Amino acid sequence: MSETIVEVKNLVKRYKELIALDNFNMSIEKGEVFGLLGPNGSGKTTTINCILSLLNYNNGEIKVFGEEMKNDRYDLKRKIGVVMQDVAVFDELSVYDNIDYFCGLYIEDKETRKKYVEEAIEFVGLEGFKKFKPKKLSGGLLRRLNIACGIAHKPELIILDEPTVAVDPQSRNKILEGITELNRNGATIIYTSHYMEEVEQICTHILIMDKGKNVAEGTSDELKRSIKNTENVIVDVRNLDEKHVEAVKKLNHVYDVKYMSDRLTIKCAGGRHNISHVIDYFADNGLDYDRIYSELPTLNDVFLEITGTSLRDQEA
Amino acid sequence: MIVFKTFFKVLSRYKFSMIMYLAIALGIITIMSGFNSSGNASYYSVSQGIIVLDNDKSEVSRGLIKYLETINYIYEDSFSDEQITDMMYYTKASNYLVIPEGFGASFLSGTGEPLKIESTKEIDARMGYTVEAEMDSYLNLTANYMKGGYSFTEADELSRESLADMSAVNMVSEVVIQDDKIFTVFTILPYALLTLLCSAVLPVILRFGTMLINRRTGISSMPSAKRQSMLALASALVTIGFICVLIFISSLLSEEMFTARWALIAIDVFVFSMTAVMIIVALSSFGIKPEAAPAITNIVALSFSFLGGIFVPIEHLGGTAKAIGQFLPTYWYSEAINRIKSGSSFEEILNCLLIQLLFGVMVLVIGLMVGKHNVKKTA
Numbered sequence: 001m002s003e004t005i006v007e008v009k010n011l012v013k014r015y016k017e018l019i020a021l022d023n024f025n026m027s028i029e030k031g032e033v034f035g036l037l038g039p040n041g042s043g044k045t046t047t048i049n050c051i052l053s054l055l056n057y058n059n060g061e062i063k064v065f066g067e068e069m070k071n072d073r074y075d076l077k078r079k080i081g082v083v084m085q086d087v088a089v090f091d092e093l094s095v096y097d098n099i100d101y102f103c104g105l106y107i108e109d110k111e112t113r114k115k116y117v118e119e120a121i122e123f124v125g126l127e128g129f130k131k132f133k134p135k136k137l138s139g140g141l142l143r144r145l146n147i148a149c150g151i152a153h154k155p156e157l158i159i160l161d162e163p164t165v166a167v168d169p170q171s172r173n174k175i176l177e178g179i180t181e182l183n184r185n186g187a188t189i190i191y192t193s194h195y196m197e198e199v200e201q202i203c204t205h206i207l208i209m210d211k212g213k214n215v216a217e218g219t220s221d222e223l224k225r226s227i228k229n230t231e232n233v234i235v236d237v238r239n240l241d242e243k244h245v246e247a248v249k250k251l252n253h254v255y256d257v258k259y260m261s262d263r264l265t266i267k268c269a270g271g272r273h274n275i276s277h278v279i280d281y282f283a284d285n286g287l288d289y290d291r292i293y294s295e296l297p298t299l300n301d302v303f304l305e306i307t308g309t310s311l312r313d314q315e316a
Numbered sequence: 317m318i319v320f321k322t323f324f325k326v327l328s329r330y331k332f333s334m335i336m337y338l339a340i341a342l343g344i345i346t347i348m349s350g351f352n353s354s355g356n357a358s359y360y361s362v363s364q365g366i367i368v369l370d371n372d373k374s375e376v377s378r379g380l381i382k383y384l385e386t387i388n389y390i391y392e393d394s395f396s397d398e399q400i401t402d403m404m405y406y407t408k409a410s411n412y413l414v415i416p417e418g419f420g421a422s423f424l425s426g427t428g429e430p431l432k433i434e435s436t437k438e439i440d441a442r443m444g445y446t447v448e449a450e451m452d453s454y455l456n457l458t459a460n461y462m463k464g465g466y467s468f469t470e471a472d473e474l475s476r477e478s479l480a481d482m483s484a485v486n487m488v489s490e491v492v493i494q495d496d497k498i499f500t501v502f503t504i505l506p507y508a509l510l511t512l513l514c515s516a517v518l519p520v521i522l523r524f525g526t527m528l529i530n531r532r533t534g535i536s537s538m539p540s541a542k543r544q545s546m547l548a549l550a551s552a553l554v555t556i557g558f559i560c561v562l563i564f565i566s567s568l569l570s571e572e573m574f575t576a577r578w579a580l581i582a583i584d585v586f587v588f589s590m591t592a593v594m595i596i597v598a599l600s601s602f603g604i605k606p607e608a609a610p611a612i613t614n615i616v617a618l619s620f621s622f623l624g625g626i627f628v629p630i631e632h633l634g635g636t637a638k639a640i641g642q643f644l645p646t647y648w649y650s651e652a653i654n655r656i657k658s659g660s661s662f663e664e665i666l667n668c669l670l671i672q673l674l675f676g677v678m679v680l681v682i683g684l685m686v687g688k689h690n691v692k693k694t695a
């Protein structure tokens with residue numbers, strides 16, 4: 001039996017003329033790692049801020065733990081942990097004292113808090129930096145501190161808004177593993193990002209948003225199965241003539257071909273031996289190439305097919 | 317509790333500027349207490365120059381002048397109007413007395429309205445009144461002795477003797493009020509307190525109020541009202557610590573403690589400091605960066621002190637400055653000190669205190685309203 005932790009219905013948020021959220025709907029079940037995927041400016045942070053009652057919204061309904069979320073629902077806020085997109089810590093305080101302060105906003109008991117703070121430090125791997133001031137931490141370590149501050153009080157629902165922006169791969173992996181572990185320990189996670197690889201790696205349910213709208217959702221596989229693109233054949237080839245591009249387009253199951261920067265990308269819908277058809281065409285015409293390989297569609301292809309633009313193109 | 321604890325942890329990062337501004341403050345207070353401390357200033361201030369034009373030349377007018385001469389310096393040369401104005405402007409003379417012809421005769425007859433001596437003095441010049449008071453005392457006393465049957469010569473001598481003792485006492489006590497260190501030292505105290513608060517407490521409050529920290533705290537399960545009151549309480553405690561030190565040092569320097577007026581001044585200091593705390597807590601709502609604290613310290617401390625009559629007596633400020641000053645709590649702090657000095661009633665002093673608090677409450681309410689609005693808008 002599943003339990004709905006967050007429910008957002010017909011949410012509308014306007015900033016003057018700009019419609020940041022346009023009848024947005026979302027439902028998050030207990031135990032999920034829920035990925036909110038969308039390009040910059042698609043409204044991810046706005047959604048989070050509305051859920052947290054940090055923002056007034058124009059229309060819609062938000063329920064958290066089955067109850068209507070309001071600014072003064074401190075009982076509900078108690079069960080939520082938030083890692084904001086922008087690092088919010090005290091420059092004057094050490095790593096330990098920062099976590100202690102933010103944990104102390106929820107947990108009054110000293111002994112419990114001490115234990116929780118130590119656990120959070122261990123969890124993000126900052127044991128060697130307890131006495132450090134934030135200014136002395138690298139970008140990746142600072143992000144980890146930000147995460148520790150958000151989760152130290154052991155919340156049931158954890159919201160992470162792009163926690164891996166500007167983080168080196170090592171720290172990034174550590175963070176992603178940590179999130180999976182938090183989930184295994186029982187927390188429901190909302191994870192926003194515009195990196196689809198990350199979302200694909202850890203999320204059990206993915207919602208793709210664009211221009212404030214929910215454009216598609218499901219598991220990674222469901223999303224990929226929902227589009228007509230089933231396979232992409234890629235050929236690295238130099239100085240290919242335009243007539244060959246046109247000819248490849250006419251092959252069976254091929255519905256779109258792009259030739260850019262010495263790379264031919266062939267989108268196929270259905271069919272089972274698409275790569276060998278392409279290889280045959282190149283052999284028959286005596287064409288030379290460097291590499292040829294086949295890929296399954298990615299979330300980017302899902303996004304591309306639904307919105308007509310690429311997620312990657314919009315990456316800052 | 318955590319907010320309280322963290323406040324002091326962050327505050328401890330501002331130890332250095334706190335100690336520095338405390339040293340500066342004490343330096344200024346010490347210098348201020350050095351002014352007016354010369355021991356025999358009282359005699360100089362008692363003795364006034366008086367220009368006398370005696371058109372009467374009777375024994376009464378001569379007696380009066382002789383009496384005034386025991387305390388003051390008399391100029392009896394004939395001066396032009398311009399010279400007289402100059403002498404009075406440069407305070408060489410406090411009064412210009414014209415004794416009309418027939419004054420002596422009218423005084424001796426003791427019937428009807430006696431002829432008046434015309435006394436010109438600078439408006440606001442205290443000493444001018446002192447001289448008039450001396451004159452009145454002599455004439456009244458002499459008249460009384462004469463009613464008792466003494467001749468003028470006897471009465472004149474008796475009055476001069478008894479007035480000589482009294483005036484010494486009167487004059488000395490008059491001077492003590494004038495030059496008392498407690499007022500000069502305590503007048504400067506708001507400047508010291510403002511620099512201290514703005515350099516140490518303000519950056520801490522601003523840090524808690526930065527947009528990110530504020531938002532981060534806003535999503536926690538601690539109500540923002542609770543956090544704000546913790547911050548206000550912590551600031552108030554620190555401030556009370558500051559004023560205890562400042563009052564103690566100022567009292568030592570002015571060599572006065574636990575007198576009635578000392579207690580009134582201490583209350584004034586306390587009220588002012590609480591007003592300052594309210595202003596500072598209100599500033600946390602405007603999302604100002606803590607790095608701006610030193611600039612605010614200078615702007616607030618200097619403008620409040622200057623316009624509020626801390627550096628320059630209120631009556632010396634120009635019209636506009638005075639008009640603006642009246643909206644500042646520092647003005648009412650100084651005004652309260654002035655009223656304590658001149659022995660005003662408790663209600664009059666209380667009014668000054670209430671106006672300060674009113675100012676603080678107004679600023680605080682504006683701050684809280686702006687804060688509520690900002691959190692929603694900037695998220």
Ligand SMILES: Nc1ncnc2c1ncn2[C@@H]1O[C@H](COP(=O)(O)OP(=O)(O)OP(=O)(O)O)[C@@H](O)[C@H]1O
Pocket residue numbers: 015018020038039040041042043044045046047085162194693694695
């Ligand atoms: N305070 C604000 N005032 C006006 N417009 C805003 C404000 N905050 C956000 N917006 C606009 O609302 C839209 C959605 O912004 P939002 O921050 O939710 O996007 P996002 O998906 O979180 O993007 P990013 O990946 O860059 O964090 C953007 O077009 C942004 O410009």
Ligand SMILES: [Mg+2]
Pocket residue numbers: 044045046085161162
């Ligand atoms: Mg965002």
